[in-house]
Amino acid sequence: MSSTANNNQDRSNLIPFSSRLREGRALALDVWTIYNALNLPPDCINLGQGYMNFAPPKWITEAAEQALNSVAPNHYSHPRGRIRLREAIKNFYDPLFNRSLNVDSEILITSGANEGMYSVLTAFLEQGDEVILFEPFFDQYLPSVTFNGGKPVYVPLHPPASHIKKPTSDDWTIDMDELRRAVTPRTKIIIVNTPHNPVGKVFTRKELQGIANIAEEFNLLVMSDEVYDSLVFDNKEHVRMANLPGMWDRTVTVGSAGKAFAATGWRIGWLIGPKNLIQPTLAATTRIVFCSVSPLQEAAAAGLEQANQRNFFQIQRNEYTERRTVLTDVFDKLGLRYTLPEGSYFILLDISNVEFPEDYPFPESVMGRGRDFRACWFMAMEIGVSSIPVSEFYCEEHANLGEAYARFAFCKDVDNLKAAAERFQKIKKYIK
């Protein structure tokens, strides 16, 4: 073929990409891109994506520096993770799980919670196996399930009844019969997330027991995403699924140094569970990443080693409670309805009575999506505070349940939140 012929050919699809990218919304323009700071006015206050605008504690970053300045932690770790971190996890979590965790077979270090969960799905799903997700759900679950041949099955968390004027995250409820009806002979895994993103719900013992009963009855694996376990407020109890009677043997608990130590870019996470669940997952993670970032494993270890003696998590909880109050105070003063989160760092604001002109110059990316997509865009432009539309965390069929809400992340310093609160005064003229 002549070079001229070649030049006239459309070569953009020369190498077709895998059909698996067409599933699990992997190719869809995601909310993080649409509401990215680059697309918004430069002075817009970012309460959209859930990462902190402050650094990890100095005593932890110093441990990272120390690791970088020595030899071994600059090289491959064992795929299970560095022994110092596994031992730190054991010492920290033994009392919380009421058992002596085995560092060789019951703890696995992963490249963030995300990769850990992906590896569990790789290790346990057969083509066509069903995975139950509670909606709204952390968006990464979906492609992680479909890339591994799984089929997502959705069970909604029902929003607070409209007569509840000051709902808390506890007013978002699961219907156990709905859950039971979602189970089929192909169901393999239930993903539970407590404390929950984006609702802030801390599942009660009774709710978790209800889920556990179904997992027992139908022999299901439970992946319990507890990355916000250190961020539970108002003395609410964080119940661990693995601690419920009989559940240790079928539960993988997921943790994240990113959430615990304000270090989301470090990509250090961990899985805790019985040998029969951790060993196959080790085989998967070894082939996916081989091992996780070594120096930052050392730093995460320092974090867990010193957390109790420094009272770190209690102090951090107090700081987050103050951050939460900055936003809830302004919402209260403005008479806005929101869900008071009992855990994690998100507040859902009810935006059903925020009015905006339908002919507002919205970008293409938010058209044809839920009303919340347009409301969040409008608020970012006119109020100067960005948020994330909650219908994104539901499947298409149930998206209308999330449309009434915008998610605001309060993992930001108090000054930033106060500046956002100040800007919220402008919302008054758009409330009907």
Ligand SMILES: Cc1ncc(COP(=O)(O)O)c(C=O)c1O
């Ligand atoms: C519920 C939930 N699980 C997991 C993750 C991912 O954690 P990591 O950053 O450790 O991969 C997040 C991050 O936002 C999350 O909200």
